[in-house]
Amino acid sequence: MIKGDSLMFRGRLRGTALWGGSLLLAGCMLNIFLQAASLGMKFGAVADWVARYPALYLAGSLFLFFLLLLFAALVPGGYPGPLLAVAVVVLLGTADNRKLATTGEPLFPWDLMLLKNAGEMRHITRGMLSPLWIAIAAALIVLLLYGMRKLPKVRMRLTWRLLLGGVSAALAGGFLFVVGSGSSLASSLHYENLYWNQKVNYTQNGFLFAFAGNLHQNVMEKPDGYSREAILRIAAKYGGNGSEAANPAPTGGTQAEQDAKMPDILFMMDEAFFDPTRLPGYSFSADPLVFIHGAAKSSPSGYLLSPEFGGNTANVEFEALTGLSMYFLNDGSVPFQQRLVKMSSLPSIVSILKQRGYAALALHPFDDTFYNRNRVYPMLGFDRFTSEKDLPKAARMTPGGYISDLAAVQEAVRELRASKGPAFLHLVTMQNHFPFTSGKNGPNTIAVSGGKEAYRKELETYAQDTKLTDEALAELAKELKELPRRTVAVFWGDHLPALSAGIYAEAGWDAKPRLKHETKLMLLANFDIGAEGTGTLSPAFLGPEVFRRAGLAEPPFYQLLDRVKAELPGLSGSVRIGSGGNEIRKLTPEQEALLSDYRLVEYDLLEGKQYSAKLMF
Structure with missing residues (x-):
């Protein structure tokens, strides 16, 4: 009897070890797939990345392993939960690859907000997926369904599932915290949040680290010198007077006469x-x-x-x-x-x-x-x-x-x-x-x-x-x-x-x-706005x-924009165009000063205290 119990115990131990090992292997393979998706499915480039950043690869694989364990704890049976998690990760990687192919940008956390528009997304993305991708997706679905039916069940008591789920959630959450907080631990793994160049961010740090880092990203960093006094100085420079409406509607005459001016x-x-x-x-x-x-x-x-x-x-x-x-x-x-x-x-x-x-x-x-x-x-x-x-x-x-x-x-x-x-x-x-x-x-x-x-x-x-x-x-x-x-x-x-x-x-x-x-x-207009x-x-x-051509008075903020437009009518991360219509690589001190004013006001309105809302509009 004791011998039989011992054999049964060793069998369960081997089964548990096989189960845990398969989840660890799945985490490693999923990490490779995610990085391949960010590198155009070039697995040679993935191998180079793993060799260059082994700590990032191992940490990311461990995160996926604990994610699979968490799903195993949430869904009874041992394998159905991890298989569901695999499907989700594969979908994320596929979306990342397809977005890169069509727009040149990787998948960001805020893109997932479009999931609420799943029906419409299916309509507007029709044609993005090639027959090969559709066939791969169909094969994965079949394998998932087959695996859920054929793989042996791993039975865990409720107490063990709760313990496993708690530990896995804590470790997975810890990963997200460490990456998002920019801690020294993340830096020791050679992670560098390259938020100013997201394509490099994903290819260098890997999908998981880049995606997790973006969960905590603001749209704009605080510029040097931001303060109420700085905004007051800028507002004064461009005609701001602190009133609720710097350029109110025309007064005098009937309402019809006023409307005609607008x-x-x-x-x-x-x-x-x-x-x-x-x-x-x-x-x-x-x-x-x-x-x-x-x-x-x-x-x-x-x-x-x-x-x-x-x-x-x-x-x-x-x-x-x-x-x-x-x-x-x-x-x-x-x-x-x-x-x-x-x-x-x-x-x-x-x-x-x-x-x-x-x-x-x-x-x-x-x-x-x-x-x-x-x-x-x-x-x-x-x-x-x-x-x-x-x-x-x-x-x-x-x-x-x-x-x-x-x-x-x-x-x-x-x-x-x-x-x-x-x-x-x-x-x-x-x-x-x-x-x-x-x-x-x-x-x-x-x-x-x-x-x-x-x-x-x-x-x-x-x-x-x-x-x-x-x-x-x-x-x-x-x-x-x-x-x-x-x-x-x-x-x-x-x-x-x-x-x-x-x-x-x-x-x-x-x-x-x-x-x-x-x-x-x-x-286009039904009155004279010039032809320049x-x-x-x-x-x-x-x-x-349009305010200038329509003869409308401009608020101080538009006067700032006019000054910037006179120097840099084309302003983007890809190219800067000067007043003569040519591309500009190096900015003059005057242009730098204008952009500094512009940046401070933009930060004030988007992330700051909105001092300029009453001063310049």
Whole structure:
């Protein structure tokens, strides 16, 4: 009997050891997979990374091991819980790899906030996953299901599960704390939080350390010299007087006479729009932008220097609405999701115009919760937000496709007509979102020659998209002439499209960051705003630009932006453009001083005490 008990005990011990060893091995393999995902699935590069940073690799693998143990404690049976955890980690790695392939950026913790939009995400990411990735995912699901049924059960008493779960949670949580706090222990493992260059952050530190470090990341670091006195000095320099409204609405005359001095303003930020005819090596059977190219001769036109490429639309509208620049923010930041959603107010073009009696309207023909717009827009001061759910009858180019730019323009014009006084309307379109599969917006009518055949087909679809946008803009220009109120419309593309990387490589644009960040910018109006070109502007300067052309008094903050714009009209992490239109590598002392003022005010508004909110707006 004793012998039998001894054999049973040794059998259980071997089974437990096998179980624990398999989880440890799984943690090591998962860490390799995550790093491979960040390195383009190049396992040779992964081996080099492991050899160079063995402590980071081992610490990350141990974290995954304890994560698997935690799931084992939460889900009875020993193996089902860890298998579920494996599935989650593989999904994270896949998302990281696909995001890198399409936008050039890794997966950030705040990206997971989009999980609440899972249905819409499936729609807009259609085509991102290749058949190989889909087959791998399907095979993993089958293996998981098979493993849950066939692997031997590991029975643990409740007390042991509670103990195992507590210890595992404490150790996994300790890892997150050590990485996030920047402790000496993390430094001893050769971890360095490279938040200013997130792509290097992930490739050097590994996915786990970089992702965990970003859990504690602010959007902006505190600049030297920040204080109330510093903000008072800056405000005085640019005309701030500390009043609640530095530039109130016009006074005198009837309300109608006052309203007439304040034109309606329409912002139209067009999804993934740029001029495809700029790409060298490709020819188009017809000009997709007939109206835009023609109107550029008589309307203010130029380029917008987008802070993004291929995605992160919300960062472009963050700049356009607030006048704050992504240039000063930590690499990879998404202020809408990380900061603005936590704030009660933030000065912007919306609040400036509302002080003067404007109605503030937002229009986005898609899910209102994307990038937390349903929470951010009211915080910025918008009176009404019209989204896809409010437009059940809006036209789409194809069944199940996005609401067309033409339908969005028609709705914007309808809302401007219905306004009883001056209105500011911010429109964000969706028609041109990837994927660029043939027939996405109906039959392609423009043929493309040059380059590889696969790229030509993709460009033909994209050229068709831009043609439809061009026609929508022509309709807007026509409608502007018939509007009863003076109206100025500012049209721009938010970023270049996430076309196949080979298209930009063939064009030689990989070595030309400016071209990969310049989208089309145009101003249209039904009154004289001049015809002088805009040059290349950052989105943060659109507010001052339209105020100047529309004859509106500028608040002190816009006067600061005007000074910066005069020296550095294009300001992004990828490229800086000077007043002459050329790229600038070294800043002058005067430019450094201007950017220091700008940075201090931006920090004050986003992370500081908001002293400037009353002084400069």
